[in-house]
Amino acid sequence: MSTPDSRANHDTLHSRGSDVLRPGWGYASVTDKIAGIVLTDHFGWRWWTAFLAASAGVGALLAAISWLFVKGIGIWGVDIPVAWGFAIGNFVWWIGIGHAGTFISAVLLLLRQKWRTSINRFAEAMTLFAAGIAGLFPILHLGRPWFFYWLVPYPNVMNVWPQWRSPLVWDFFAIATYLTVSLLFWYVGLIPDLATLRDRAGQRGQRGRQVAYGLLALGWRGEARHWARFEWAYLLLAGLATPLVVSVHTIVSLDFAVGNTPGYHSTIFPPYFVAGALFSGFAMVLTLAIPLRHAFGLHAFITGRHLANAAKVLLATSWLVAYGYLAEMFTAFYSGDIYERYMTVNRFMGPYGPVYWAMLTCNVLVPQLLWFRRVRLSVPALLVLSLVINCGMWMERFLIVVTSLHRDYLPSAWGMYYPTAWDWITLFGSIALFVWLFLLFVRFLPLISIAEMRELVRESAQGEA
Amino acid sequence: MSEPALYGLLAEFPTADSLCAAARHVREHGYTRVEAYSPFAIEGLDEIIGADKGWIAPLTLLGGLLGGAGTYFLQWYAAVVDYPIDIGGRPLHSWPAFIPATFEITILGAALAAVVTMLVANGLPRLHHPLFEVEEFDLASRNRFFLCLPARDPVFAPGPARDLLAGLHPLLLCEVPA
Numbered sequence: 001m002s003t004p005d006s007r008a009n010h011d012t013l014h015s016r017g018s019d020v021l022r023p024g025w026g027y028a029s030v031t032d033k034i035a036g037i038v039l040t041d042h043f044g045w046r047w048w049t050a051f052l053a054a055s056a057g058v059g060a061l062l063a064a065i066s067w068l069f070v071k072g073i074g075i076w077g078v079d080i081p082v083a084w085g086f087a088i089g090n091f092v093w094w095i096g097i098g099h100a101g102t103f104i105s106a107v108l109l110l111l112r113q114k115w116r117t118s119i120n121r122f123a124e125a126m127t128l129f130a131a132g133i134a135g136l137f138p139i140l141h142l143g144r145p146w147f148f149y150w151l152v153p154y155p156n157v158m159n160v161w162p163q164w165r166s167p168l169v170w171d172f173f174a175i176a177t178y179l180t181v182s183l184l185f186w187y188v189g190l191i192p193d194l195a196t197l198r199d200r201a202g203q204r205g206q207r208g209r210q211v212a213y214g215l216l217a218l219g220w221r222g223e224a225r226h227w228a229r230f231e232w233a234y235l236l237l238a239g240l241a242t243p244l245v246v247s248v249h250t251i252v253s254l255d256f257a258v259g260n261t262p263g264y265h266s267t268i269f270p271p272y273f274v275a276g277a278l279f280s281g282f283a284m285v286l287t288l289a290i291p292l293r294h295a296f297g298l299h300a301f302i303t304g305r306h307l308a309n310a311a312k313v314l315l316a317t318s319w320l321v322a323y324g325y326l327a328e329m330f331t332a333f334y335s336g337d338i339y340e341r342y343m344t345v346n347r348f349m350g351p352y353g354p355v356y357w358a359m360l361t362c363n364v365l366v367p368q369l370l371w372f373r374r375v376r377l378s379v380p381a382l383l384v385l386s387l388v389i390n391c392g393m394w395m396e397r398f399l400i401v402v403t404s405l406h407r408d409y410l411p412s413a414w415g416m417y418y419p420t421a422w423d424w425i426t427l428f429g430s431i432a433l434f435v436w437l438f439l440l441f442v443r444f445l446p447l448i449s450i451a452e453m454r455e456l457v458r459e460s461a462q463g464e465a
Numbered sequence: 466m467s468e469p470a471l472y473g474l475l476a477e478f479p480t481a482d483s484l485c486a487a488a489r490h491v492r493e494h495g496y497t498r499v500e501a502y503s504p505f506a507i508e509g510l511d512e513i514i515g516a517d518k519g520w521i522a523p524l525t526l527l528g529g530l531l532g533g534a535g536t537y538f539l540q541w542y543a544a545v546v547d548y549p550i551d552i553g554g555r556p557l558h559s560w561p562a563f564i565p566a567t568f569e570i571t572i573l574g575a576a577l578a579a580v581v582t583m584l585v586a587n588g589l590p591r592l593h594h595p596l597f598e599v600e601e602f603d604l605a606s607r608n609r610f611f612l613c614l615p616a617r618d619p620v621f622a623p624g625p626a627r628d629l630l631a632g633l634h635p636l637l638l639c640e641v642p643a
Contacts, residue, residue, distance in 0.1 A: 011608060013480065026503060027608035042527075170565035173536075177569040181576045188580055192606070196504070199603035218590035221597075224501040226587045228511035232518045233583035236525050237576055244572045251565050252478035264522050288470060454505040454608075458481060 015460035019387035021453075023301035025460075030301075030453045034446050035200045037296050043443060046295065051439050057432020067233050068140060075422045080391050082417035083403045086427055087141040088255075088399040093280065093333045094134035095175070095252055096273070096393065099245055100281025101127025102182055105189070106241035109234075115309050118301040122292065122438075122447045123285050124186040130284070131182060131438040133430050135175050138168075138425075167254040174251040181244055182286040188230070190414070192451040196218035206335065210439065249277040262343040263404030266331060270325030279317035280393035282310050288438065290379055290435065292447060301448055304377055311376040314389065318367035321396075325360070338411060347403050351416060355395050356403075362392025472595035472643040473500075473615035474626050475602070476635035479555020481507045484610035485634045488513045493564060494605045494629055498618040501613040502596075519586045525579040595641050613641065 011026020025033075066074055073421035101123035108116035139148045151172040153162050162169045201209035221228070253273035257263040286307065293302040332344040347356050359379040365387050369375045376382070402417050439449070481503060488501050494512060499514045538564040549557050552555045585591070595603050596613065603609050612635075613628045623640075630638050 031504070058507045074496050153543065157586075159548070161548055164540045164544055165559060166560040166565065167565075170569075173566040173569040177573045180573060184576055184580050187505050188583075199606045203603055214592065218584070218605075219592045219594060221594060222504060223504045223587075224503065224507070225516035225528065225572045226589075227503065227506040229518055229521060229583045229586050231506050233525075233579045234550045236522065236579045240525075240529075240572050240576050244569075247565075247568060247572075251569075254565070414625040420495070429599070451505045 013461040015457045016463060018114075018460050019302060019305040020117065021456055021460050022303065023460075025300060025453075025457055027454045027457055030198060030457055031200070031450055034301075034448050034450045034453065035197055035387045037442070038197060038444060038446055039204060039206065047439065047443065048338060050435070053093065054432050054436035054439060055146075057429055058436050060425050061429025061433055064429055065140065067419060067422065068426075069145070070249060073141065073143060075411055075420065076426075077417050077419045077423055078417065079409045079417075081413055081415045082402055084141075084401045084421055085417050086398070086423040087137045089394070089401045090427055090430060091134050091137035091141075091274060092252055092273075092400070093394050094137070094434075096277035096280045096282065096397070097248060097284045097390075098127045098130035098134060098178075098182075099249060099274075100285050101125070101130075102178075102185065102245045103278060104285070105185060106238040108246065110242065112454065115265050115306050115460075117452045118298075118303075119285065119289060119310075120146040120447050120452075121186075121189065122441070122448045124182065125187070125438065125441045125445070125447075126284060127182050127281075127290060128179070128186055129441075131175065131179050132437075133434055135179065136430070138171070156332040158238045167251065168252045171255055174248045180249045181237070181241055185241055188234060188237065190445065191217060191220050191230070192222065193446045193449060195222065196219075196422035196450050197446065205208055223420050246274055249273045255412045256404075261404050262337070262339040263328075263347075263400070266328060267332065268324055268327045272321070272327070275317050275320035275324060275391050276393060276396060279314065280318065280390060282313045283386040283393070285390035286310050286314070286382055287390060290383045290386075292442070296388075296442075296447075298448070301453065304379075306378065307382055311370050311382055311385075314385070315367055315370040316431050318364060318370075318389075322364045325364070340432070343404060343407065346447055347399065350403065350407070352399060352403050352406075355399055359392050359395040359399060362388050363396060366392075470643050471616045471623065471643040473613045473617075473621070474623070474630055475596065475637075475639055475641050476612045476630040476633065477604075477637040478610040478612065478633075479634055481610060483633075484612060485510055485513060487612050487626055487630075487635070490633060491612065491629060494621045496614055496618050497620075498615050500554070500613040500615060502602075502605040502613065504606055504608060504610075519582070521582045521586065524582045525575045528578025529571045529575030531573035533567050535574075536549060536570035537563055545641075564611060597643050599639060599641055600629055601637055601639075609636070 011028050015021050017022055017023025019413045073087075073174055076085055078087075078088065099118075104116055104123045105120040108120070137379075139145050140142055151162055151169060162172075194213050198210055198213040200219050201207075250270040250273065253269035255264055257269040259265060289302055289310070290305065293299055329344055332340040347353070348363060366385065369381070369385065373386075406417055407414050476487065476513060476536075484501055484503060485507065487546075488499055488510060491499050492515070498513065501510055501514050503510065541558060543557070545557045551557075596611075601609070602611065612630070614621060614630065616623075627638070
C-alpha cells in the first residue's frame with residue numbers, strides 16, 4: 001500500500017525482525033499500512049460479496065425473530081421436558097467465544113506477552129460482538145421478551161424486586177457488566193488510533209471521516225501526561241477485566257449447576273465452563289485471524305508465531321475441557337446416584353449419543369494433532385482445526401442443555417428435542433450477524449492497534465521484542 | 466507577556482530518544498509545564514516532564530467500593546427490609562447469594578471510575594486545541610515527536626525559549642497562536 005503522505009516518509013528506525021514482527025517496519029509504515037485498510041475508498045468485491053451474504057443472513061435472523069415475536073417460542077423445538085433448546089445452548093456458546101478477546105487483552109497484557117499486540121484489537125471486537133449476540137438469546141427465549149427489563153432492579157409500581165437468589169438475575173448482572181467493561185476496554189484502547197485516523201483522514205482530504213473519527217477520538221493529542229494516565233487506566237482496566245472474565249462464565253455455569261438436575265448439579269461446572277470458554281474463544285480467534293491476515297496482507301504483523309501460540313493455548317485448554325468431561329463421568333459413577341449414572345450412560349448410548357462422540361472427537365481427539373509442530377505451523381490445518389473446535393464446542397453446549405432435560409426422573413415424563421427450521425435459522429442467522437458486525441468493524445476501525453504496533457517497532461529496533 | 470495571543474513554541478523531533486533528550490534539556494532550564502507529544506507511550510518520558518498519574522488509582526478503588534457496597538445494600542434492603550419473603554424459614558439475609566451481583570458491580574464501578582477519571586484528568590473530550598492549527602502537528606499521531614514550551618510556563622519568555630529550542634536542532638520550530 002503506497003503512503004499517501006508525502007512528508008516524513010523516511011522512517012528513522014526500523015524493526016529488526018522478530019517472532020512477532022517482521023523486519024523493516026517503521027512508525028510511518030505501520031501507521032499507513034493499518035490506517036490505509038480503513039481509509040481506502042475501495043474495499044473490493046470480496047468484502048462486498050461477504051457483506052451482502054452476511055446481510056442476507058441478518059435478514060433471515062430478523063425474519064426469524066419477528067416470527068418469534070408474533071407466534072411465541074412454540075416455533076422452536078422446545079417443549080416440556082426440554083424447555084431449554086438451541087437458544088440457551090447458543091447463548092452459552094456465544095458468551096464462551098466472547099471470552100478469548102478479553103483474556104488476550106487483559107491477561108496477556110498483565111503477563112507482558114509481546115504476541116498480544118497484533119491480535120488484541122480484533123479479538124476484543126470479537127468479544128464485544130459475541131457477548132452482545134449471546135445476550136440476545138436469553139431475551140428471545142423469554143416468553144414475553146418485551147418484559148426483559150424486569151431483571152433490572154428499579155422502583156416499580158408492581159412493588160417487587162428481582163429474585164436476588166436466582167442465577168438468572170446474577171447472569172443479567174454478569175453479562176451487562178461484561179459487555180460494558182469490554183466496550184470500555186476496547187474504546188479506551190481505540191482512542192489513540194482514532195486520533196491517528198482523524199489526522200490521516202485530514203491529510204487525505206477526507207473531511208467527513210476526519211470529523212467522525214475526530215469526534216470519537218475526543219481530541220486526543222498524544223501528550224506525555226495523557227499517555228501516562230492512559231496507560232495507567234488501561235492497566236487498571238486489564239486488572240479488573242481479568243477476574244471479570246473468569247466470573248462471567250462461572251456465573252453462566254451456575255445457571256445450570258444451581259439447579260438440582262442430573263448432569264447440571266455439579267461443582268466442576270464453573271472451571272469447566274471457563275476452560276471451555278477459552279477453548280472456543282481461542283478457536284474463534286484463529287478462525288478470524290487467518291482470513292484477516294490473508295485478506296489484508298498482514299503476514300508481517302500476524303506471524304506464524306501468533307498462530308502457533310494460539311494453537312498451544314488450544315491444546316492446553318482442550319485438555320482442561322477433557323478433564324471436565326472425565327470429572328463429570330467420575331463423579332456420576334462415584335456418587336452412586338442412579339439418576340446421575342443413568343444420565344451419563346444415556347449421554348454415551350442414548351438418542352443423542354452420536355452428538356456426544358462427535359463432540360469428543362472434535363474437542364479432545366482432533367486437537368491432539370496440535371502436539372505436532374508441523375500442524376501448529378500449517379495455516380490451513382489451523383483454520384480447519386479451529387472450525388472443528390468451534391463445532392465441537394457448540395455440540396458440547398447443546399448436549400449440556402438437552403441431554404439432562406430430555407430424561408426426567410420419571411420415565412413417563414421423558415421426551416425428545418428436535419430443532420425446527422426456525423431454530424436452525426436463528427443459529428445460522430446469529431453467525432451471520434457476527435460476521436456482518438465484524439465486516440463493518442474491519443471497514444471502519446483499525447483491526448490492529450496502531451499505537452501499540454509503533455511501540456513494538458521501537459522495542460524491536462532496540463532488540464527488546 | 467509581550468504576545469498574549471501565543472499558546473507556545475513547538476519543536477519537532479524525528480525520534481523518541483531525541484524527544485526525551487530535548488525534554489530533559491528544557492526541564493533542566495527550569496521549564497515546568499513542558500508538553501511532549503508522541504505517537505505512542507514512551508516509557509520514562511512522563512517522569513522527565515514531571516507527570517503524575519493523579520487520582521486514577523484511588524478513585525478506581527472508590528468506584529469499586531461504592532459499586533459493591535451499593536449493590537450489596539440494594540439486595541439486602543430488597544430481600545430483608547422492603548420485601549421479606551419467608552420460604553420455609555430460610556434466612557432472609559442470605560449473603561452468599563448476594564455475592565455475584567455485588568462482585569460484578571464492584572468491577573463495573575471501578576472500571577467506569579478508571580475511565581472517567583482518566584478522561585477528566587486529561588481534559589478530554591476537548592475537540593479543539595491550538596496545536597491542531599499547526600499543519601505538521603498531525604504527524605504527532607504517526608511518526609514524529611513534538612515538544613511544546615507553553616507560554617503559560619512561569620519561566621517562559623519568547624526570545625530565550627526560541628533560542629533554547631533552536632539549540633536542540635529540531636526539524637521544525639514554530640510559534641503556536643493561542
